[in-house]
Amino acid sequence: MTARTHLPSASFPVRRMDFSFAQTEKYWWSGDPFMSHFMNNLSSLFPYGEMFFVNSVRAVREKITEPQLKKDISAFIGQEAMHSKEHATYNEYAAKHDIDLERLELRIKVLLEWVTKITTKKQRLAATCALEHFTATMAQQLLLREDLTTQIDDPKMYQLWMWHAIEENEHKAVCYDAYQAIGGGYFTRVAMMAISTVIFFGVIGWFQLHLLRKDRQLFNWASWRNGLRALFSPRDGFLTKLILPYLDYYRPGFHPFDHDTKALEKRWKERLGFSG
Numbered sequence: 041m042t043a044r045t046h047l048p049s050a051s052f053p054v055r056r057m058d059f060s061f062a063q064t065e066k067y068w069w070s071g072d073p074f075m076s077h078f079m080n081n082l083s084s085l086f087p088y089g090e091m092f093f094v095n096s097v098r099a100v101r102e103k104i105t106e107p108q109l110k111k112d113i114s115a116f117i118g119q120e121a122m123h124s125k126e127h128a129t130y131n132e133y134a135a136k137h138d139i140d141l142e143r144l145e146l147r148i149k150v151l152l153e154w155v156t157k158i159t160t161k162k163q164r165l166a167a168t169c170a171l172e173h174f175t176a177t178m179a180q181q182l183l184l185r186e187d188l189t190t191q192i193d194d195p196k197m198y199q200l201w202m203w204h205a206i207e208e209n210e211h212k213a214v215c216y217d218a219y220q221a222i223g224g225g226y227f228t229r230v231a232m233m234a235i236s237t238v239i240f241f242g243v244i245g246w247f248q249l250h251l252l253r254k255d256r257q258l259f260n261w262a263s264w265r266n267g268l269r270a271l272f273s274p275r276d277g278f279l280t281k282l283i284l285p286y287l288d289y290y291r292p293g294f295h296p297f298d299h300d301t302k303a304l305e306k307r308w309k310e311r312l313g314f315s316g
Contacts, residue, residue, distance in 0.1 A: 050111040052210035054118030055314065057203060059126050059196050061133035070191035073260055074267030077251040079201070080134065081244060082178075084144035086127040089171070090120040092152045096168040097215055099161045103222050109214070116214040119207045126200060140254065144247050151243070162224055166232035168215045169224075170289070173233070174240060176212035176296060177285045179205035181278055183304050188270065188278060199312065206308050213296040230290050237286075 069075040094117050104110050134141040156164065182189055182205040192198040219229065252258045271279045288294060 048108045048111050050115035051108070052112075052115055052119070052207070054115055054122065055203070055207070057122060057126055057200075059129055059200055061130055061194075061196055061200075062136065064133040064136075064194045064197060066137040066139075068192065068194040068197050070193060072191075072263055072266055073252065073255060073257040074263040075191070075270060077139075077255065077257070078248060078267060078271070079197075080130075080139060080141060081144075081247045081251060083127050083130050084141045084247060085148055085243070087124045087145050088149040088152055090124045090127075092156070092164075093168045093172065093215065094120050095156075096161075096164040097218055100165055100218060100222050104218060106221065109217055109221060112211070112214050113218060116211045119211055123204055123207070126204075130200070139251065144250070148243070151239075162219075162222065163228060163232060165215060165219050165222070166224060166228045167236050169219050169229060170233035170236040171240065172208075172212055172215050173286075173289050173296065174236075174282075175208045177282050177299070178278075179208035180285075180299065180301055180304070181281055183209070183301070183308055185276075185278065185281075187276075202308060202312060203314075206305050206312070206314070209301040209305050212301075216296050226292055233289055 067073055067076045069079060097113055097116065101110075101113060104113060131141050133139075155167070159167070182201060189198065189202065192201065249258070252260070257263060269277070271277050274280060285299060288298070
């Protein structure tokens with residue numbers, strides 16, 4: 041009788057969520073237009089952005105031989121599929137308040153289709169590694185910064201963003217490990233990070249202005265002041281705090297797990313009542 045080979049379990053689970061945002065107020069971040077739209081802005085990137093991540097990993101999946109990484113890739117795909125689903129559901133909130141996130145999502149779709157046409161599989165995976173580093177470090181900040189997250193007034197939005205933040209840190213090394221497994225090198229990795237940075241912040245700035253203009257909040261200077269302080273304060277701005285972990289990505293020998301968030305994830309999983 042042939043012995044049954046033991047297959048490893050994925051390092052993290054796929055959680056099936058089912059949010060509803062039909063009752064969410066328009067300005068759910070402490071009643072503030074700028075920060076509410078900043079988070080709406082981020083949400084508009086996820087439905088097609090995370091589909092791009094999944095496709096980038098799937099394109100090289102047959103080259104992966106290590107059993108644990110293969111299991112983790114499957115779990116990564118499952119988690120990202122759930123993120124796309126729930127951020128698409130987010131649009132019921134947007135539609136209720138005449139916030140046209142679907143138009144922004146379609147712009148991301150067109151952008152990523154263009155990127156797919158002009159890049160190789162390895163370059164797309166390197167871009168995914170870069171953007172996953174962005175999402176993981178931003179997610180880490182959300183988990184750390186209760187001075188910010190306690191400003192989320194809506195309980196469903198709070199749970200959505202904290203659930204998403206946990207999972208971005210759980211799977212933050214999967215694409216990077218896949219990239220290394222297929223022979224991805226340093227130059228392509230950092231070059232795609234530099235290019236992705238310009239595109240990412242260009243899109244974020246464009247979408248923020250669009251959302252504020254459409255909502256007739258473009259000249260709400262008090263909201264701008266509060267938002268820019270929250271994002272760019274030299275001492276504790278949300279984006280300011282990303283600078284050092286961002287620069288660390290350019291270090292030869294960098295790995296996502298150099299930024300250990302296991303205890304942070306565990307604390308938040310217990311807090312949100314997640315079993316695994």
